[in-house]
Amino acid sequence: MSADYDRLFHSPDAVRTADEEIEHDTPPAGRDTASPHVAAPRSDATPPPMPIVQPRTQAAAAPPPRQSEITSQIPATQTTGPQHVPNNGMMRAPQTSAPQGARHEQQRPAPAPGPRHAPAPAPSQHFADPAADWRPAPQPAPTSAASMGNHRAIDALSHVGVRSAVKMPSQRGWRHWIYLMTRINLGLSPNEMYEMDLHARIRRNARDSYQIGVFGLKGGVGKTAVTVALGSALSKVRGDRILAIDADPDGGNLADRAGRQSAATISDLLSDKELHRYNDIRAYTSMNGSNLEVLSSEEYSAARREFNDEDWQGATDIVSRYYNLVLADCGAGLFQPAARSVLSTVSGLVIVASASIDGARQAAITMDWLRQNGYQDLLGRSCVVINHVVPGKPNIDVDDLVQQFERHVAPGRVIVLPFDKHIAAGTEIQLDLLGKTFERRIVELAAALSDDFDRLERR
Structure with missing residues (x-):
């Protein structure tokens, strides 16, 4: 035992004093310094009873650092800088990414960086239960664009009421x-x-090309005058392109009542195959003072045939791309091909009757015919016009007649037109020359028809 003691602790290579370490901070030339794992314990005045020293090995043969704990002998008192770490014999020091239990050993190479420690909990985290592990405090959900929706802030301002100062x-x-x-x-x-x-x-927006037909089973009730006045009022108030087409197969005079400016007719329009823009259509129409355009039919005496369903379909297929509203001045019959074609495309209807018992019967027959022939939905978008075509008091109670017609159409869609001298003259109709009452009633008729512009069900 004494021989082993002398061999281990009195060997000049194994024992180094504290003074020798201070004097030899830089290893001398020729000394083997490639063994970072050799432990060189410091010797005090009285060596420990049974120190265990790890044998010196070469750096090439040094095994990789183990993750398990290593037990090493540390002297009773170590001085590493300003701190004094007491030790009572054996101390277990776990090997971590930054070893702290082997400060008495020589300088070792820095180990490979290990996984980072978890960051410290945020100040808002706290212990939910003192007897349990700490848990993060519930955080409010972050406000994002997805949670707020896709509504723009500028859109909400449209609902804010603004009081005008003037x-x-x-x-x-x-x-x-x-x-x-x-x-x-x-x-x-x-x-x-x-x-x-x-x-x-x-001024409601009319989707596509909204078409309105003006019908009346009896001649002389003022269908053409109502068409011109209605189209002029719509064009003056709306300010967009509105066209009235003469769809009367019996020789209508729509162009004469609106102010004929062009001798072109529907036949000329249909025969032109180079219609690519609005100005090409405008060459075949006439325009009055309210910017209402009119497309006239052929002269009855010079026409080779009557206006039929093919003429209406061909004309509307062309003009519907350039005009927002299209009005049709129809004839007196409902069984004619042209009338059937108009009924199949229009979205609104005006039934004109004179302020007489005979005219009231004709209007009632028209409404019954529409209901019995599959045009019930069109009848729901119809207006009835009771027109005073002659001066004086009629032989029928007009107020009672209005109540009877309102049982079949919506309230406010039965319009009574007073007698107007400008209309009775038979000349070109000018909106500014109409009587104030007549003009107001025409505007009410236009507003009633405009209520259906944005309805989903059409035709």
């Missing part, structure tokens, strides 16, 4: 005169506000 002054009546003389603005009258509401209804 009132619109009245344009007629005593309110208008007070404003001119005193500059006191009393605002619009109820009549003007009602008119603005009618214009707003007329």
Whole structure:
């Protein structure tokens, strides 16, 4: 035992004093320093009873560091810098990515970087239960564009009411005169506000090319005059392209009542195969003062045949690409091919009757025929016009007649037109020359028909 003790602790290679380490921080030349795993324990005045020293090995033969714990002998007191670590014999030091239990050994190469430690919990994390492991506190869900939806902020402003600081002054009546003389603005009258509401209804967007037919079983009830006045009112208020087509096979006079400007007819339009733009169509139409365009039929005396269903289909296939609204001035019969073709394409209907018992019967027959021949849906989008074609009081109670017709159509769709001298003259119809009551009723008719512009069911 003594021989082993002397051999281990008195060998000049195995024992180095603390003073020799300080003096020899830099190893001398020729000394083998390639053995980083050789442990060189420091010797104190009194060596430990039974130290265990690991044998020196070459660096090439050094095994890779093990993840298990290594037991090493450390002297009773070690001095590493300013700290003193007491030890009572054997201490188990686990090998980690940054070893802390072998500070007494020589400088070793830095080991390969291991996995990073988990970051410290955020300050908002806390222990949910003192007796259990800590758990992260529930965090509010982050607000993202997906959770907020795809609604734009600018779209929400359209629903915010804005109060105008300036009132619109009245344009007629005593309110208008007070404003001119005193500059006191009393605002619009109820009549003007009602008119603005009618214009707003007329300006509704019409999808595709909306077609309206004007029918009447009895001649002389004013179908052509109603067509021209209605088209002129729609064109004046809306400001877009509106066309009226003479679809009367018995020689209609639509172009004469609207103001003929071109001698071209529907036959000329259908024979032209180079129609590629609106100006090509415009060469065959006439336009009145309200920008209503009219496409006339052939002169009855010079026509080779009557206006038929093929003419209507061919004309509407061409003009529907360039006009938002198309009106059809139809004949007196419903069994004619042209009338059947018009009924198959129009989305709105105007039934014109005179303010007489005979005219009322003809209008009632028209409504019954539509219901019995599969046009019930079209009848729901129809308006009835009771037209005073002669002056004086009629031989029928008009108010009672309106109530009877409102049982078959929606309320507000029975329009009574008073007698108008400008219409009775038989000349070109100008919207500005119509009576105020007649013009207001025509605007109400246009507003009632415009209520169906945005309806899904059509035809």
